[in-house]
Amino acid sequence: MKRSILKFGGTSVSSLEKIKNIADYLKDRAKQGEQLIVVVSAMGKTTDELMASVNSITSSPNEQDLAVLLTTGEQQTISYLSIILNDMGVKSKPLTGYQAGIETVGHHLKSKISKINSELFDQLFNTYNVLIVAGFQGFNTDNEITTLGRGGSDTTAVALAAANKCSCEIYTDVTGVYSTDPRIYPQANRLDEVSYEEMMEMSALGAGVLVTRSVEIAKNHNTPIYLGKALSDEKGTWVMSKLDILEKKAITGVALDKDMIHVTLNYPHYDTHLMDATFNNLEQEEINVDMISQIVNNEGLQLSFTMKDTEENQIQKIFYRLKEDYPDLYFKIENRFVKVSVIGSGMRDMTGVASKVFRTLIKADIPFYQVTTSEISISYVVDEKNANDAAHLLCEQFEL
Amino acid sequence: MKRSILKFGGTSVSSLEKIKNIADYLKDRAKQGEQLIVVVSAMGKTTDELMASVNSITSSPNEQDLAVLLTTGEQQTISYLSIILNDMGVKSKPLTGYQAGIETVGHHLKSKISKINSELFDQLFNTYNVLIVAGFQGFNTDNEITTLGRGGSDTTAVALAAANKCSCEIYTDVTGVYSTDPRIYPQANRLDEVSYEEMMEMSALGAGVLVTRSVEIAKNHNTPIYLGKALSDEKGTWVMSKLDILEKKAITGVALDKDMIHVTLNYPHYDTHLMDATFNNLEQEEINVDMISQIVNNEGLQLSFTMKDTEENQIQKIFYRLKEDYPDLYFKIENRFVKVSVIGSGMRDMTGVASKVFRTLIKADIPFYQVTTSEISISYVVDEKNANDAAHLLCEQFEL
Numbered sequence: 040m041k042r043s044i045l046k047f048g049g050t051s052v053s054s055l056e057k058i059k060n061i062a063d064y065l066k067d068r069a070k071q072g073e074q075l076i077v078v079v080s081a082m083g084k085t086t087d088e089l090m091a092s093v094n095s096i097t098s099s100p101n102e103q104d105l106a107v108l109l110t111t112g113e114q115q116t117i118s119y120l121s122i123i124l125n126d127m128g129v130k131s132k133p134l135t136g137y138q139a140g141i142e143t144v145g146h147h148l149k150s151k152i153s154k155i156n157s158e159l160f161d162q163l164f165n166t167y168n169v170l171i172v173a174g175f176q177g178f179n180t181d182n183e184i185t186t187l188g189r190g191g192s193d194t195t196a197v198a199l200a201a202a203n204k205c206s207c208e209i210y211t212d213v214t215g216v217y218s219t220d221p222r223i224y225p226q227a228n229r230l231d232e233v234s235y236e237e238m239m240e241m242s243a244l245g246a247g248v249l250v251t252r253s254v255e256i257a258k259n260h261n262t263p264i265y266l267g268k269a270l271s272d273e274k275g276t277w278v279m280s281k282l283d284i285l286e287k288k289a290i291t292g293v294a295l296d297k298d299m300i301h302v303t304l305n306y307p308h309y310d311t312h313l314m315d316a317t318f319n320n321l322e323q324e325e326i327n328v329d330m331i332s333q334i335v336n337n338e339g340l341q342l343s344f345t346m347k348d349t350e351e352n353q354i355q356k357i358f359y360r361l362k363e364d365y366p367d368l369y370f371k372i373e374n375r376f377v378k379v380s381v382i383g384s385g386m387r388d389m390t391g392v393a394s395k396v397f398r399t400l401i402k403a404d405i406p407f408y409q410v411t412t413s414e415i416s417i418s419y420v421v422d423e424k425n426a427n428d429a430a431h432l433l434c435e436q437f438e439l
Numbered sequence: 440m441k442r443s444i445l446k447f448g449g450t451s452v453s454s455l456e457k458i459k460n461i462a463d464y465l466k467d468r469a470k471q472g473e474q475l476i477v478v479v480s481a482m483g484k485t486t487d488e489l490m491a492s493v494n495s496i497t498s499s500p501n502e503q504d505l506a507v508l509l510t511t512g513e514q515q516t517i518s519y520l521s522i523i524l525n526d527m528g529v530k531s532k533p534l535t536g537y538q539a540g541i542e543t544v545g546h547h548l549k550s551k552i553s554k555i556n557s558e559l560f561d562q563l564f565n566t567y568n569v570l571i572v573a574g575f576q577g578f579n580t581d582n583e584i585t586t587l588g589r590g591g592s593d594t595t596a597v598a599l600a601a602a603n604k605c606s607c608e609i610y611t612d613v614t615g616v617y618s619t620d621p622r623i624y625p626q627a628n629r630l631d632e633v634s635y636e637e638m639m640e641m642s643a644l645g646a647g648v649l650v651t652r653s654v655e656i657a658k659n660h661n662t663p664i665y666l667g668k669a670l671s672d673e674k675g676t677w678v679m680s681k682l683d684i685l686e687k688k689a690i691t692g693v694a695l696d697k698d699m700i701h702v703t704l705n706y707p708h709y710d711t712h713l714m715d716a717t718f719n720n721l722e723q724e725e726i727n728v729d730m731i732s733q734i735v736n737n738e739g740l741q742l743s744f745t746m747k748d749t750e751e752n753q754i755q756k757i758f759y760r761l762k763e764d765y766p767d768l769y770f771k772i773e774n775r776f777v778k779v780s781v782i783g784s785g786m787r788d789m790t791g792v793a794s795k796v797f798r799t800l801i802k803a804d805i806p807f808y809q810v811t812t813s814e815i816s817i818s819y820v821v822d823e824k825n826a827n828d829a830a831h832l833l834c835e836q837f838e839l
Contacts, residue, residue: 055496089515093522096455101525107533108518111511115489118508122493125501133507137537138582182538 042164043068044207046078046174046196051210051269052116053083055123062123064270069129069168076160076203078174078196079120081112098352102147106176106186110136113173113192121171131169136176136184141195143177143185146325150177150185151252152194155202172199189349190242190250197253201260209249210269215276216241216248218439219293223427227439231274233291234281238264240382240416241294254278281384289385290392290437293430296378299329300351301408301420304342304358305369309335313365317342320357326350330378330409330420343409345420348374376408377426380418381433393417399436405429442564443468444607446478446574446596451610451669452516453483455523462523464670469529469568476560476603478574478596479520481512498752502547506576506586510536513573513592521571531569536576536584541595543577543585546725550577550585551652552594555602572599589749590642590650597653601660609649610669615676616641616648618839619693623827627839631674633691634681638664640782640816641694654678681784689785690792690837693830696778699729700751701808701820704742704758705769709735713765717742720757726750730778730809730820743809745820748774776808777826780818781833793817799836805829 045065052058069075089108093100117133124131140159143150163170174192177185187194193209200207216238217227233241235258242251248266257264257278267275306313321328328344335341346354351372358370386392396417400407405428407419421429433439445465452458469475489508493500517533524531540559543550563570574592577585587594593609600607616638617627633641635658642651648666657664657678667675706713721728728744735741746754751772758770786792796817800807805828807819821829833839 055492059496092455092519096459096519096522097526099526100522101531104518104521104525104531104533107535108515108522111514111518114511114514115508118504118511119492119496121504122496122500122508125504126497126499131501131504133504135507135584138584184535184538 040072040074040164042074042076042160042203042205044076044078044196044200044203044205046192046207046209047080047269048192048209048211049080049083049086050212052079052120055119058082058116058120059123060270062120062127062129065124065169066127066129074164075169076199077120077169077171078192078199079113079116079171080174080192081109082116082119085112085115099356103183106147106184109186110173110176110184113175117171117173121169124169124171129169130167131171132163132167133171133173135173136195137178139170139172139199141172141177141198143179143187145185147179147183147185149188149325150179152177152187152198152256155198157202157204160203189347190253193249193253194256197256197262197264200262200264201256204260206263206265207257208265208267210267211248212268213248213266214268214271214273215266216278216292218291219430219434220295223295223430224293224434224439227434229274230276230291232277232279232283234384235278236281236415237291237382237384238278240380240413241292249278290381290383290439292382293433293437293439294380294382295426295430296380297423297426298348299345299376299378300348300354300372300374301343301345301376302354303371303373305339305371306365307339307367309340310365313340313361313368314342316361316364317357320361324350324353324357326353330411330418332409345376345378345409375423376420377423378418378420379426379429379433380416381437382416383437384415386415386417395436396433399432400429403428403432440472440474440564442474442476442560442603442605444476444478444596444600444603444605446592446607446609447480447669448592448609448611449480449483449486450612452479452520455519458482458516458520459523460670462520462527462529465524465569466527466529474564475569476599477520477569477571478592478599479513479516479571480574480592481509482516482519485512485515499756503583506547507584509586510573510576510584513575517571517573521569524569524571529569530567531571532563532567533571533573535573536595537578539570539572539599541572541577541598543579543587545585547579547583547585549588549725550579552577552587552598552656555598557602557604560603589747590653593649593653594656597656597662597664600662600664601656604660606663606665607657608665608667610667611648612668613648613666614668614671614673615666616678616692618691619830619834620695623695623830624693624834624839627834629674630676630691632677632679632683634784635678636681636815637691637782637784638678640780640813641692649678688783690781690783690839692782693833693837693839694780694782695826695830696780697823697826698748699745699774699776699778700748700754701743701745701773701776702728702754703771703773705739705771706765707739707767709740710765713740713761713768714742716761716764717757720761721754724750724753724757726753730811730818732809745776745778745809775823776820777823778818778820779826779829779833780816781837782816783837784815786815786817795836796833799832800829803828803832
């Protein structure tokens with residue numbers, strides 16, 4: 040019997056009415072004899088509302104406690120969807136992360152899935168037609184509730200697909216993957232297919248469709264992912280092995296990452312202990328820094344890096360703590376920058392992409408601050424006010 | 440080290456501000472070296488709000504699904520309380536029913552606690568000073584989430600106290616147990632002590648302070664229960680073995696049960712199959728009927744009984760189903776009645792209580808419909824409009 044994993048994000052389950060529409064769709068699929076595992080996020084703004092309550096208490100909530108709180112959002116969605124399906128006569132069962140056997144390791148709020156018990160699903164499908172799994176959550180070996188961090192529901196879905204050896208359909212309010220954000224560049228094309236590698240660059244660089252970790256898991260297990268618009272007939276995008284993609288384009292997309300902050304450290308002189316303490320702390324808190332640059336001159340040390348803005352509280356705590364040992368340390372956290380990236384797996388075979396981008400930005404008088412390159416992408420940090428223009432010009436330049 | 444169980448109900452945790460006040464109190468107790476297990480309910484009207492959402496979907500939600508939904512309320516409270524305590528520097532850990540090892544048997548929404556692993560708490564107190572347990576919830580051997588039904592958080596607290604061999608403090612917005620509801624009879628006295636048996640009668644009869652099951656568990660394990668007002672210095676009531684109570688009164692209280700419905704069945708003739716089907720269905724749905732009366736005469740069969748109004752949906756379903764097989768069946772569900780009960784463990788040694796009550800009601804021209812007696816109580820079903828008058832008269836009669 041065919042088994043499929045479907046994931047519905049927060050906007051597609053933001054009201055009971057919308058959840059009912061999804062239930063109707065699932066009923067049709069289940070009727071055709073499919074075994075469905077459905078992963079859902081919290082309804083609409085639920086997670087934001089819970090976070091707002093917490094922020095009214097403290098700026099540094101205990102992570103274990105916070106995971107217990109945030110997971111109630113998804114738990115409510117699985118219940119509502121299952122109530123509706125059972126009421127329609129579709130045999131359905133809601134499963135929290137723990138009940139679905141999603142074992143994790145690592146920090147409570149940024150856990151990684153370590154194990155999934157797919158036999159559990161084989162058993163449950165003897166009784167039920169639809170199994171509804173709370174996304175974004177799991178449990179660790181201490182029996183504590185954990186969350187998977189940003190984009191965690193996608194990770195849940197892809198990991199379940201990998202464990203169940205089937206494909207994964209991820210439904211949002213956007214029709215698949217575009218060469219760049221259509222709100223910024225309306226002429227952007229929807230892509231029929233992208234490779235895992237390209238998708239990973241897009242995710243890491245803020246295209247915002249799928250988090251890197253999800254794509255990594257899919258790549259490792261060769262799990263095909265379909266990205267489509269919920270309850271729509273419009274064609275979406277398949278993310279798959281590049282071997283399976285026929286027509287390869289040099290440049291597939293331009294991505295904008297607005298959810299980042301730019302951190303600058305100043306210190307009167309280069310101090311290895313300070314550098315060591317800084318990166319030690321970042322590692323311990325599991326904070327990923329992205330673009331790093333360092334200047335050492337007569338005026339002392341200047342270290343800059345970019346990182347996700349979700350970790351702003353943690354990074355502030357780290358530096359206030361460091362300032363106790365290094366009173367001359369000066370730090371600044373800014374969020375007025377955007378990272379613009381050009382992505383394409385054909386890039387490695389194509390010369391002059393970097394210089395083409397350079398010239399495009401210079402000609403348009405758009406200053407950029409940091410530059411990084413990977414095998415299949417080049418990224419530039421620009422001022423927020425120039426980000427959309429930069430994306431526009433680059434789309435035109437590379438005919439996306 | 441002294442270990443205590445404390446339970447705080449919905450009104451005492453209805454806002455983050457109130458939860459903070461409780462956290463302050465717990466901090467003081469923890470500082471004095473106590474190991475605290477704190478059981479909390481859902482915040483204020485959370486459970487009612489979740490039920491309202493469900494009722495907008497269907498009148499007969501799947502019970503397993505509903506349990507998954509309702510338990511999110513308590514899960515949120517444990518997280519908030521733990522966030523606040525940890526933020527204050529008190530080492531605290533939130534535990535869902537599953538995490539607290541509260542194993543249950545029976546229907547998903549009316550489960551009974553079958554096992555508690557108290558060693559788990561011994562271990563956790565090596566690391567934490569306060570363990571916060573979500574009331575009202577557990578899990579069954581199929582790893583499914585369950586709830587304990589009405590008053591379930593009290594049951595959680597008392598069962599934890601029994602398992603941990605310590606006393607149980609239950610805090611509400613009322614100062615202990617009164618001889619009758621002070622809102623009805625302002626001269627009512629607060630009782631310093633009541634026996635388990637008297638408390639059980641009061642609970643079963645609607646005094647509404649503590650559900651019968653909780654008192655039963657306490658009685659079986661000889662667990663003392665303190666009923667007091669949250670964060671107040673006013674003295675509350677101890678519920679304990681009658682052997683430990685010095686001054687015994689014949690009549691301790693008058694209780695009113697308004698949360699009941701009165702069901703009447705009419706059928707043209709006495710039919711054993713119908714009777715059998717009726718009680719079979721009630722048993723399968725685990726519905727407790729209370730006062731039963733039956734009349735069989737020339738006009739046919741009339742069966743009446745009272746039950747908790749929480750099961751109104753279920754009972755309607757049962758009778759609509761029965762009507763398919765017995766088209767001449769006529770049934771009526773009314774909630775315009777109240778049960779008034781006189782309670783006292785001295786009653787068995789005191790003659791004439793029943794007739795005193797009879798005469799009091801007759802003299803006041805208050806008709807009553809059904810009467811039941813137990814070892815230590817007598818109950819009368821009266822019209823809703825007469826209930827308060829009846830309680831008043833009986834309090835005066837027995838000098839409460």
